[in-house]
Amino acid sequence: MTAPTITPTVTPTITSTSASKTIPIAPIAEVPTRLEYPGFDFNITARDPDSEGRCGVLTTPHGSLETPAFIFCATKAALRVATIDQAKAEATQIILANTYHLLLQPGADVVERLGGLHKMTGWQGPMLTDSGGYQVFSMAHGGVSEDIKGKRPRFGTSRLKVTEEGAQFRSYVDGTKFTLTPESAMQVQRQLAPDLVVVLDECTAFKDSRDYTARSMQRTHRWANRSLAAFATQHDGRQAVYGVLQGGVYEDLRRESAEYISQLPTFGLAVGGCLGKDPEELAEIANYSMRFLRRDRPIHFLGVGGIADIFAGVGVGMDTFDCVVPTRLARHGGALIKQAPLFRLNLHNACHRGVPEPIDPACPCYTCRTHSRGYLHHLFKADELLGMTLLTLHNIRFMNDLMTSIRVAIRAGKLAALKREWLG
Amino acid sequence: MTAPTITPTVTPTITSTSASKTIPIAPIAEVPTRLEYPGFDFNITARDPDSEGRCGVLTTPHGSLETPAFIFCATKAALRVATIDQAKAEATQIILANTYHLLLQPGADVVERLGGLHKMTGWQGPMLTDSGGYQVFSMAHGGVSEDIKGKRPRFGTSRLKVTEEGAQFRSYVDGTKFTLTPESAMQVQRQLAPDLVVVLDECTAFKDSRDYTARSMQRTHRWANRSLAAFATQHDGRQAVYGVLQGGVYEDLRRESAEYISQLPTFGLAVGGCLGKDPEELAEIANYSMRFLRRDRPIHFLGVGGIADIFAGVGVGMDTFDCVVPTRLARHGGALIKQAPLFRLNLHNACHRGVPEPIDPACPCYTCRTHSRGYLHHLFKADELLGMTLLTLHNIRFMNDLMTSIRVAIRAGKLAALKREWLG
Numbered sequence: 001m002t003a004p005t006i007t008p009t010v011t012p013t014i015t016s017t018s019a020s021k022t023i024p025i026a027p028i029a030e031v032p033t034r035l036e037y038p039g040f041d042f043n044i045t046a047r048d049p050d051s052e053g054r055c056g057v058l059t060t061p062h063g064s065l066e067t068p069a070f071i072f073c074a075t076k077a078a079l080r081v082a083t084i085d086q087a088k089a090e091a092t093q094i095i096l097a098n099t100y101h102l103l104l105q106p107g108a109d110v111v112e113r114l115g116g117l118h119k120m121t122g123w124q125g126p127m128l129t130d131s132g133g134y135q136v137f138s139m140a141h142g143g144v145s146e147d148i149k150g151k152r153p154r155f156g157t158s159r160l161k162v163t164e165e166g167a168q169f170r171s172y173v174d175g176t177k178f179t180l181t182p183e184s185a186m187q188v189q190r191q192l193a194p195d196l197v198v199v200l201d202e203c204t205a206f207k208d209s210r211d212y213t214a215r216s217m218q219r220t221h222r223w224a225n226r227s228l229a230a231f232a233t234q235h236d237g238r239q240a241v242y243g244v245l246q247g248g249v250y251e252d253l254r255r256e257s258a259e260y261i262s263q264l265p266t267f268g269l270a271v272g273g274c275l276g277k278d279p280e281e282l283a284e285i286a287n288y289s290m291r292f293l294r295r296d297r298p299i300h301f302l303g304v305g306g307i308a309d310i311f312a313g314v315g316v317g318m319d320t321f322d323c324v325v326p327t328r329l330a331r332h333g334g335a336l337i338k339q340a341p342l343f344r345l346n347l348h349n350a351c352h353r354g355v356p357e358p359i360d361p362a363c364p365c366y367t368c369r370t371h372s373r374g375y376l377h378h379l380f381k382a383d384e385l386l387g388m389t390l391l392t393l394h395n396i397r398f399m400n401d402l403m404t405s406i407r408v409a410i411r412a413g414k415l416a417a418l419k420r421e422w423l424g
Numbered sequence: 425m426t427a428p429t430i431t432p433t434v435t436p437t438i439t440s441t442s443a444s445k446t447i448p449i450a451p452i453a454e455v456p457t458r459l460e461y462p463g464f465d466f467n468i469t470a471r472d473p474d475s476e477g478r479c480g481v482l483t484t485p486h487g488s489l490e491t492p493a494f495i496f497c498a499t500k501a502a503l504r505v506a507t508i509d510q511a512k513a514e515a516t517q518i519i520l521a522n523t524y525h526l527l528l529q530p531g532a533d534v535v536e537r538l539g540g541l542h543k544m545t546g547w548q549g550p551m552l553t554d555s556g557g558y559q560v561f562s563m564a565h566g567g568v569s570e571d572i573k574g575k576r577p578r579f580g581t582s583r584l585k586v587t588e589e590g591a592q593f594r595s596y597v598d599g600t601k602f603t604l605t606p607e608s609a610m611q612v613q614r615q616l617a618p619d620l621v622v623v624l625d626e627c628t629a630f631k632d633s634r635d636y637t638a639r640s641m642q643r644t645h646r647w648a649n650r651s652l653a654a655f656a657t658q659h660d661g662r663q664a665v666y667g668v669l670q671g672g673v674y675e676d677l678r679r680e681s682a683e684y685i686s687q688l689p690t691f692g693l694a695v696g697g698c699l700g701k702d703p704e705e706l707a708e709i710a711n712y713s714m715r716f717l718r719r720d721r722p723i724h725f726l727g728v729g730g731i732a733d734i735f736a737g738v739g740v741g742m743d744t745f746d747c748v749v750p751t752r753l754a755r756h757g758g759a760l761i762k763q764a765p766l767f768r769l770n771l772h773n774a775c776h777r778g779v780p781e782p783i784d785p786a787c788p789c790y791t792c793r794t795h796s797r798g799y800l801h802h803l804f805k806a807d808e809l810l811g812m813t814l815l816t817l818h819n820i821r822f823m824n825d826l827m828t829s830i831r832v833a834i835r836a837g838k839l840a841a842l843k844r845e846w847l848g
Binding site for chain 2: 084101372
């Protein structure tokens, strides 16, 4: 795709074809049928002959990135224990921040007053924010999201209510009531000012019934329309929007959602929602999600960062991935290594005591160039926070180098061989 | 002083002139009367006309530093939340590590196996270790030292016993009994392998009586002899040793200690011990400690890092300073600023919310070049560890720039003007 203009192939509809009942939504007049993204572009530059895998260049007003790429999570506008320059030195192309967290703290108005996320964080490259939906719902499901692992919320985890209007919830910071609507999600992301924004969706859980998943998916579609309508009113070329595909573990719902989302005038597409109970199911869902999704847009696999999962996603044509695991693992003493099936080394283990070798002598990261496993082990035993920083840098480089080798393999038509080399 | 050889002007004596009783000590035969430090040098390059202030160049096998200089504390062989390269980028010349902490964790043998402190930490510049004595005694006095602020010890803080032999104490890590003797302190520092090492001393407290302070000082002198004897047996030119002056708040004891320590064949001299209850008393003690100390050696002011205290020390001829405060303050949200009398900004304060200006627009540190006060405030409110790192970098640069401006002032003969500019 060379033209930055996205024209939907079908006029967006606002009723669902699913069996569940249709709820009245915002008037059709508000939903744009065509949106242009002049400062953005997505070019597919190479294709793997044996799979749907592809290389591309995704361009934003803050520069380009080569895909497939990994997006690192600066949840609260910080990579936790690494500076922006350290992440950049480890070949990072793109980062994301979470609308939900920033909405609560410091607030979108404060980020706006500080000049938006780029100015505030010092990150000058491409940046994405999610819509906030995932965190609202994951917190309602009992706390799988990052913040409540790191810090028990003082004000409970329950979502108050999900209505057609949006989601009401309480702040884990100070108990304040918030309502996140498709419109406010877009407004907040406008204030945060990343390059790439995401429509509000509801992320259903594995335990949700087929019926609930279907009804939620339809609401997500209606929310997508309302998100786009809100986006269009503020669109000035500085941001491009991603639609989100839902449908849980149900093949027909995934198809319905893929077809629906594909016809909306978004710049990119994101595959979200419940991806099953194991890597096999995830690969299957990724596969049938992608089968009916249009392929000329950049496609993001939301919250996915396992090595096998990335290979599964790349193989069916996904372009970007994000997950907190590489950086969170680092803070818990885990270093990523090229060794299936766990791909990790626990630096807390006594076997690293006094070992003068680095995590990986071939790794070009700052940590492997500078420090031994014995030193890292000491830092974790002595509760020195530097250990977290050093492993974060290693894990960032590890993910970036993995994505580089995937791009090289696709260009050489050797993705299958690379996958075997990694996964056995 | 241009010759690296240090020849004592008086043959070391091993009895004290103080009124307190003399305790038998190690045979005189073991105490060296002359030690050479071929890889080390200390040259005085400029003198302030109105004070004892001086500039110098202190050379070690790992490079030179310009004095007056600040030594940053990498207590457990880590600058807590900053990498060695980040500290270097903020103009750091020299760091220190604490023998006491490293003896307990990971153990001197592990540091040795990892190639010594330089190799282990990646720091390639000049490095000092203390003798461990300060921590042993400060923990006995109820926990003023850094570690027990950061983390309550699991195994109590009491020193078990101080005898002529040395100090017995329990590890706060696992309860193991340790005995630190003048000989073992030198042996451990040999294994840690910094450039500059310090003899074992007892650091007396403000509450200690004159009688105890005097007896302790005499023991410290005997320990200095034993430390030097132990140092001489392993001396191969890679390390140079500092003697320590004690004597508490008592002018006559300080004089006695200064005269005693001055005649020992150490490379450098350190002023330690209780420095009174306020900055005025500290300045007074610094003054009469220095009056009888030989001036041709580099002189270190142990544990001193307050702005006024540094000016007091520089004014009486001290060359290096160390203190955990600049980096510890950073971890608690405090940024150093040029504003008497507190010289600090608390980034936790709500007044920094949304403020787009950096801590100091004129500061060349990474943090001030990259981030606003509003961002730093957000990081501390959101418990993001990056805030600690960013303030650490600022405070390191602040101290290094303060020392640079002191050196510039001494060379220009304007130390008094600079002091007025800072302290009013």
